[in-house]
Amino acid sequence: MANTTVLKDANNVWSSCLKIIKDIVEWQHFKTWFEPIVPVELQGNVLMIQVPSQFFYEYLEEHYVNLLAKTLKRELGKDARLEYRIMVDSSNGRSGSMDVPASGSKTFNHNEMNFPLVIDNPVKNPFVIPGLKKVQIDPQLNHNYTFDNYVEGDSNRVARRAGKTVADKPGGNSFNPLVIYGGVGLGKTHLAQAIGNDVKRLHPNKVVLYVSSEKFINQFQDHSRNNAINDFIHFYQLIDVLIIDDVQFFARAEKSQDAFFAIFNHLHQTGKQLVLTSDKSPKDLEGLQERLLSRFRWGLSADIQLPDYETRIQILERKMKNDGLDMSKEVVKYVAYNITTNVRELEGALISLLAQSSLNRKEIDLDLAKKVLRNFVKTSSKEITIDAIQKMVCEYYGVSYDKLLHKTRKREIVQARQITMFLAKSFTKNSLKTIGEHFGGRDHTTVIHSCQTVKDLMDTDSVFRENVMEITQKVQLASM
Ligand code: ADP
Ligand code: MG
Numbered sequence: 001m002a003n004t005t006v007l008k009d010a011n012n013v014w015s016s017c018l019k020i021i022k023d024i025v026e027w028q029h030f031k032t033w034f035e036p037i038v039p040v041e042l043q044g045n046v047l048m049i050q051v052p053s054q055f056f057y058e059y060l061e062e063h064y065v066n067l068l069a070k071t072l073k074r075e076l077g078k079d080a081r082l083e084y085r086i087m088v089d090s091s092n093g094r095s096g097s098m099d100v101p102a103s104g105s106k107t108f109n110h111n112e113m114n115f116p117l118v119i120d121n122p123v124k125n126p127f128v129i130p131g132l133k134k135v136q137i138d139p140q141l142n143h144n145y146t147f148d149n150y151v152e153g154d155s156n157r158v159a160r161r162a163g164k165t166v167a168d169k170p171g172g173n174s175f176n177p178l179v180i181y182g183g184v185g186l187g188k189t190h191l192a193q194a195i196g197n198d199v200k201r202l203h204p205n206k207v208v209l210y211v212s213s214e215k216f217i218n219q220f221q222d223h224s225r226n227n228a229i230n231d232f233i234h235f236y237q238l239i240d241v242l243i244i245d246d247v248q249f250f251a252r253a254e255k256s257q258d259a260f261f262a263i264f265n266h267l268h269q270t271g272k273q274l275v276l277t278s279d280k281s282p283k284d285l286e287g288l289q290e291r292l293l294s295r296f297r298w299g300l301s302a303d304i305q306l307p308d309y310e311t312r313i314q315i316l317e318r319k320m321k322n323d324g325l326d327m328s329k330e331v332v333k334y335v336a337y338n339i340t341t342n343v344r345e346l347e348g349a350l351i352s353l354l355a356q357s358s359l360n361r362k363e364i365d366l367d368l369a370k371k372v373l374r375n376f377v378k379t380s381s382k383e384i385t386i387d388a389i390q391k392m393v394c395e396y397y398g399v400s401y402d403k404l405l406h407k408t409r410k411r412e413i414v415q416a417r418q419i420t421m422f423l424a425k426s427f428t429k430n431s432l433k434t435i436g437e438h439f440g441g442r443d444h445t446t447v448i449h450s451c452q453t454v455k456d457l458m459d460t461d462s463v464f465r466e467n468v469m470e471i472t473q474k475v476q477l478a479s480m
């Protein structure tokens with residue numbers, strides 16, 4: 001009997017184990033978690049296997065230890081034991097390995113082992129810092145985006161505080177995922193980055209990664225072309241705090257959504273934190289799989305609104321302090337009062353003021369502010385609202401607001417409604433969907449149809465064209 005044991009080596013014991021495991025474990029999991037394992041040596045009834053990372057080891061221990069134990073016992077008898085060799089990098093930058101016995105218990109504590117979070121793994125890592133011998137994950141954070149310089153106001157209070165909670169206790173809070181949503185230039189990226197920066201400050205050992213959904217999709221497609229989707233997913237599963245910016249771009253990227261779904265589930269299940277931003281609330285996100293949207297609802301969705309006047313003043317003052325700029329309160333108020341679109345425009349106005357002042361060697365005073373803002377407002381085209389356009393059309397045609405919105409099919413009213421939609425499309429940045437909603441919940445195809453009808457009629461009917469031109473001029477004046 002002893003003879004047969006002697007004849008066995010690590011390779012054939014392991015390949016017998018794999019044959020069994022292969023039948024039990026899903027193919028994808030098998031490829032991810034078992035193929036990368038290398039049998040190292042067999043000593044008596046102890047098989048040593050090499051795994052690519054700390055994380056990999058923990059994952060096997062958590063999910064597959066019973067399966068491994070059972071199959072190994074079939075091969076080596078009831079006293080069979082498993083030991084791991086984990087590929088790690090020591091802090092001096094030289095790769096090495098460390099051996100640990102399989103336990104089946106979950107008492108192994110990553111931090112107690114005091115591993116540097118540097119992993120010598122063979123995974124093709126999309127964020128490796130090239131040129132370094134060690135493989136490290138660069139969090140891709142911009143250090144200028146902090147909580148300190150993120151002004152709190154009614155418009156962002158919930159989102160900011162939830163963000164702070166997440167940064168204090170990533171994964172260990174009920175805001176998982178934290179979905180931050182709101183319009184362009186309102187501070188979503190800033191807040192998401194501030195969370196990442198704060199996690200790094202408070203928990204230096206946590207692996208943080210900030211990535212835009214577009215970058216994620218591009219990387220996914222690259223890996224997909226190279227048949228390396230497993231590497232891709234595996235890499236993302238190493239992250240403790242994953243921040244994905246602008247998830248609305250996942251719409252129409254079906255395969256990337258699948259990968260994201262797998263990563264999301266894994267991270268969420270293992271208590272890792274997800275932070276997502278989006279330009280719409282999860283319920284209005286079109287083109288995203290329902291199974292993803294339903295998971296977004298597991299945590300907290302917090303919106304960011306347009307900052308009010310007071311908050312705009314504070315934001316301007318914070319910026320000025322950061323940049324060592326001086327401006328009278330009068331000018332600050334003037335800028336805050338006139339720039340109401342979003343925070344990015346507010347910053348843009350400040351930069352223009354600064355540029356003009358240094359170009360003309362003039363102090364920033366109210367006169368200069370008025371001049372600059374006039375230009376600024378013109379180029380950025382102050383946005384007139386759909387409501388304002390509706391009122392102007394009603395006045396022009398002498399129809400009631402109520403009729404314009406509701407389902408009257410009278411020809412003049414239908415036409416007035418179509419012109420209003422056309423103007424709303426031309427003079428505001430609202431989506432077709434939003435415009436439709438302002439007309440008693442019509443859908444975007446109605447808006448497209450209306451715009452087309454107006455254009456066609458203008459080509460064929462000169463009286464109609466005159467009218468539309470006249471009213472267009474009024475709207476133009478109002479939006480200057
Ligand atoms: P979004 O991602 O929502 O389009 P950003 O996060 O890029 O917007 O914000 C646009 C600019 O406005 C950034 O420079 C950001 O620093 C600034 N900003 C936005 N909100 C605030 C705030 N509450 N306090 C200070 N700066 C802000
Ligand atoms: Mg952004």
